[in-house]
Amino acid sequence: MSNTHTPSSQYRQEKSYKHGSSAYYSYLFVSEDKRLVIENLYAFLHEVTDILYITSDSSVARIKLAWWKEEIDKLFHGKAEHPISQALMEAVKTYGLSQQYFLYIIESVEMDLSHNRYLDWTSLKNFCTMQSGAFACLITQVLSDTTETNIRFAQQMGIAVQFANLLRKLGEDAAQGRIYIPMDFLREHQLKAADILNGKYSDEFKAFMQAQGHRAHELFTEAFALYANLNKASKKELRPCIIRAKLSLKLLKAIEKDQWRVLDKGISLSPLSKLFTAAKVWLLG
Template identity: 30%
Template structure:
């Protein structure tokens, strides 16, 4: 299969959040963005695909070698082959790819995090490296975009892990800090249930509030002049906000049901958000 087609099938099927984030991104960024998202998916899905951490480590090492091949100009995997033009055109940093692999290594090594400080390291390596690559594609290279990438990456990772809290717990991994679980009176065993107890709903709301705070911080960093080129990431943030609001409407019953926006609503949010960012950047110019 042609490398870019593989990437689109992997992470951006029609109607998905990434599909619309790409659809309204600048034309000259689209191929690079889908390749970056596909790399993130290939790597971060490894812990969900294997039951033996040793097998996961073997897969991770293969990807470490593949990143080296990518930067040597001899990629083998369709995702790496799709990334090759992006690496050259946008000067994507190699260490962002290896950081993402290090984050996945934490998935294989750790089942929990004592406090938020330790969890921040994980979020920085997985989501932060993704957002760093997305902003590198935008090409501004400003301090503002670096701060935007950090906070966006934190938010994207925390939201993703909040939505998959029960599935992660079934795999022996919990991404809510242990001290916050204890303070809320929620045990790891509670996260395996089929009904969300009141204490867990309160805890999940607090986690969602943290995601909102990082999203607010992320957008506050960007000057209006840079918003249009970063609109793909801003669209992802807007879609996450809407998803969090849907969870809040039902008071976070995350152990018994999943949440997903309809394709039509995703389209509306993405279109509206893209227009807002373009308008702000035009006014700033």
């Protein structure tokens, strides 16, 4: 799997995770061949999910997503045309990547096009399962054996990471007119969608975010419990997933310490903090 610098490889790198990001540190210690595949998987994820934000016409966005469904079919028949899917052709065979997980990710963006609100946890969980859960399963297929227990862990960890990220990006998404946190969660705390869209802070908002933070911790606890039941080899191979989770939790704690001010500002971890967490998990498990 060559990483020769070409216009196509540069494009994939630009679409993949950035140097210094949480994803970068999560896979920092993975072997080069597997890390290259993971970078290409992230490029696919961003290429598809960005359609939601860079295409103002929903009908055009649906045409692009339909094209990607056809492209994934071509990928699994060894006839990929896009630079990103071409780069994944060898990985599909080497790691037995599942075509369905790619399609779930595309379908999750179609869900976003259909509505910019989620009424309840069931609908949001379904979205997270199809997007981040499916993506985590692809990563797991690269890192370890595709066993039922490994996939269950990956899916749950993907859901937890995405929900925590949705809390972090609440204001950023609101600026796009989107609210991912279920409407019934808002009603439980006497909040309205307009409160989020207008960046309104209040005691009710703080209580609401504390409740969502608690929910995020519960999701991670469920994922860690599944990880604890994996065999020794799988635990070692899937340490990058734990690094990703630990970084999400660390960022969640930083946001909580900042009084949940996610509507008008961004909070991030320092590179040194990320590196320390990644090295600690990699060395100590």
